[in-house]
Amino acid sequence: xxxxxxxxxxxxxxxxxxxxxxxxxxxxxxxxxxxxxxxxxxxxxxxxxxxxxxxxxxxxxxxxxxxxxxxxxxxxxxxxxxxxxxxxxxxxxxxxxxxxxxxxxxxxxxxxxxxxxxxxxxxxxxxxxxxxxxxxxxxxxxxxxxxxxxxxxxxxxxxxxxxxxxxxxxxxxxxxxxxxxxxxxxxxxxxxxxxxxxx
Amino acid sequence: xxxxxxxxxxxxxxxxxxxxxxxxxxxxxxxxxxxxxxxxxxxxxxxxxxxxxxxxxxxxxxxxxxxxxxxxxxxxxxxxxxxxxxxxxxxxxxxxxxxxxxxxxxxxxxxxxxxxxxxxxxxxxxxxxxxxxxxxxxxxxxxxxxxxxxxxxxxxxxxxxxxxxxxxxxxxxxxxxxxxxxxxxxxxxxxxx
Amino acid sequence: xxxxxxxxxxxxxxxxxxxxxxxxxxxxxxxxxxxxxxxxxxxxxxxxxxxxxxxxxxxxxxxxxxxxxxxxxxxxxxxxxxxxxxxxxxxxxxxxxxxxxxxxxxxxxxxxxxxxxxxxxxxxxxxxxxxxxxxxxxxxxxxxxxxxxxxxxxxxxxxxxxxxxxxxxxxxxxxxxxxxxxxx
Numbered sequence: 001x002x003x004x005x006x007x008x009x010x011x012x013x014x015x016x017x018x019x020x021x022x023x024x025x026x027x028x029x030x031x032x033x034x035x036x037x038x039x040x041x042x043x044x045x046x047x048x049x050x051x052x053x054x055x056x057x058x059x060x061x062x063x064x065x066x067x068x069x070x071x072x073x074x075x076x077x078x079x080x081x082x083x084x085x086x087x088x089x090x091x092x093x094x095x096x097x098x099x100x101x102x103x104x105x106x107x108x109x110x111x112x113x114x115x116x117x118x119x120x121x122x123x124x125x126x127x128x129x130x131x132x133x134x135x136x137x138x139x140x141x142x143x144x145x146x147x148x149x150x151x152x153x154x155x156x157x158x159x160x161x162x163x164x165x166x167x168x169x170x171x172x173x174x175x176x177x178x179x180x181x182x183x184x185x186x187x188x189x190x191x192x193x194x195x196x197x198x199x
Numbered sequence: 200x201x202x203x204x205x206x207x208x209x210x211x212x213x214x215x216x217x218x219x220x221x222x223x224x225x226x227x228x229x230x231x232x233x234x235x236x237x238x239x240x241x242x243x244x245x246x247x248x249x250x251x252x253x254x255x256x257x258x259x260x261x262x263x264x265x266x267x268x269x270x271x272x273x274x275x276x277x278x279x280x281x282x283x284x285x286x287x288x289x290x291x292x293x294x295x296x297x298x299x300x301x302x303x304x305x306x307x308x309x310x311x312x313x314x315x316x317x318x319x320x321x322x323x324x325x326x327x328x329x330x331x332x333x334x335x336x337x338x339x340x341x342x343x344x345x346x347x348x349x350x351x352x353x354x355x356x357x358x359x360x361x362x363x364x365x366x367x368x369x370x371x372x373x374x375x376x377x378x379x380x381x382x383x384x385x386x387x388x389x390x391x392x
Numbered sequence: 393x394x395x396x397x398x399x400x401x402x403x404x405x406x407x408x409x410x411x412x413x414x415x416x417x418x419x420x421x422x423x424x425x426x427x428x429x430x431x432x433x434x435x436x437x438x439x440x441x442x443x444x445x446x447x448x449x450x451x452x453x454x455x456x457x458x459x460x461x462x463x464x465x466x467x468x469x470x471x472x473x474x475x476x477x478x479x480x481x482x483x484x485x486x487x488x489x490x491x492x493x494x495x496x497x498x499x500x501x502x503x504x505x506x507x508x509x510x511x512x513x514x515x516x517x518x519x520x521x522x523x524x525x526x527x528x529x530x531x532x533x534x535x536x537x538x539x540x541x542x543x544x545x546x547x548x549x550x551x552x553x554x555x556x557x558x559x560x561x562x563x564x565x566x567x568x569x570x571x572x573x574x575x576x
Contacts, residue, residue, distance in 0.1 A: 103332055104331055105328070105331045139296065140329060141326070166328075166331075227550070234549060234550055234551070277503075278506075279515075280503060280515050303472075310470040310471070311471050313510055317506060317508045318506075318508065318509065340515060341512065341515070342514045342515060
């Protein structure tokens with residue numbers, strides 16, 4: 001360090017290293033500060049992740065089928081939109097006549113009585129989508145067909161035969177499910193009503 | 200006057216920048232592959248499956264022409280400039296009704312051949328139910344030199360199939376067997392309808 | 393310092409000039425005669441012949457005044473493409489600047505006489521393109537515009553794919569003499 005007397009008479013404020021004359025608050029000690037930082041991290045990271053997950057879950061609801069299942073007891077009647085449905089019985093004799101059926105499949109026939117409750121119901125009754133499912137959650141496609149010569153009318157029961165190809169060992173344990181299909185499936189947001197007929 | 204150190208630093212800088220730019224050219228291809236469907240691999244004769252569906256390839260035939268019999272008229276004979284590859288398989292769904300799609304033959308050279316597209320060859324049904332094995336028949340038309348190492352890939356019918364499940368089955372056509380079949384394919388294969 | 397940078401820039405410009413300049417690609421469509429092969433990027437196309445007349449394409453078709461052009465098409469890519477995709481890249485120039493798309497339903501591809509709807513890599517297909525003429529007389533020579541296919545990355549799915557649109561630049565214009573009075 002040069003100690004030039006002439007230079008020392010002109011003080012450069014930037015060269016000084018004297019403690020600040022202004023009084024300041026007492027700072028936190030290092031240990032305390034680190035403890036507070038760790039506590040803040042432990043709170044904020046889970047909070048951030050939780051908020052993100054909850055938001056993603058709400059968004060994903062719109063993309064997934066959000067269903068509200070109503071279990072109908074044996075022989076009971078239930079309403080799906082504007083149509084009243086009742087499962088009469090099932091035919092498990094299981095003869096297959098189609099050439100292209102997969103091996104091990106048997107034909108299951110279920111008889112459903114559908115009554116349109118109003119004019120909208122008359123349009124909806126042919127659009128109901130049927131599937132069959134087992135306890136484990138496997139789903140099979142099923143098609144409903146009714147007599148083409150009989151037009152559905154408000155307040156009148158019409159018979160619908162639902163046919164599905166299922167494995168032979170499950171023919172007595174699968175249950176029928178009905179969902180609104182066709183144009184109805186693009187209705188208001190919210191859970192899709194599903195009727196599950198207990199066996 | 201530029202010193203040796205500065206010159207070396209300049210050359211190194213330009214070199215590293217060039218290397219960074221070269222590495223950056225890989226980015227679009229990596230982004231492309233990141234969304235590809237997830238493959239389960241297997242061999243001819245074995246069950247290849249995933250959570251959505253399972254496939255069992257039972258038979259592979261190679262022929263230079265396909266004959267389609269007709270009950271009323273003369274049979275239709277389709278000749279190929281390459282060879283026809285006919286694959287018979289059994290498919291079952293594992294959860295809910297499943298529709299197959301994006302069916303292709305992957306060759307060792309990286310080409311993907313779709314089903315033949317011949318008007319006279321009917322498409323097979325593509326909906327499969329859980330726990331029930333259904334039949335499937337696929338006909339491909341490929342040049343002779345692409346037969347060795349061909350693999351069959353089956354995916355779902357969804358148009359946007361990013362990260363969906365696909366099965367990739369080795370048809371056992373590598374090595375001597377593939378070369379022999381490519382050199383001497385069957386003269387004709389009769390299509391069963 | 394400034395002079396040094398200017399010197400380097402001058403040298404770089406000279407080098408760029410030697411290598412062809414800053415033009416991205418050759419300008420304008422190339423005019424070719426039928427018989428030579430045009431590279432559309434994805435397809436190699438050789439226009440074979442053209443014929444026109446009043447005819448029925450099949451027994452269910454009505455009698456129509458049609459222009460038919462046959463082309464030999466080879467897919468040089470690594471994926472199968474449909475005939476309809478190929479048709480997107482071809483147009484007939486009836487008047488300079490007016491481009492007409494071929495009839496998608498009537499045009500078809502065939503291999504050795506058997507109809508096919510797919511063009512597989514490295515397996516050539518003969519494509520017959522159909523333009524209905526209505527009441528107009530058939531031209532003596534037909535001019536076909538073959539567009540350039542572009543290989544790019546999809547904005548939404550990040551995957552690479554070949555595509556062609558009505559705005560794609562025309563790679564080549566092929567003139568082919570038309571045989572009049574065809575009946576099939």
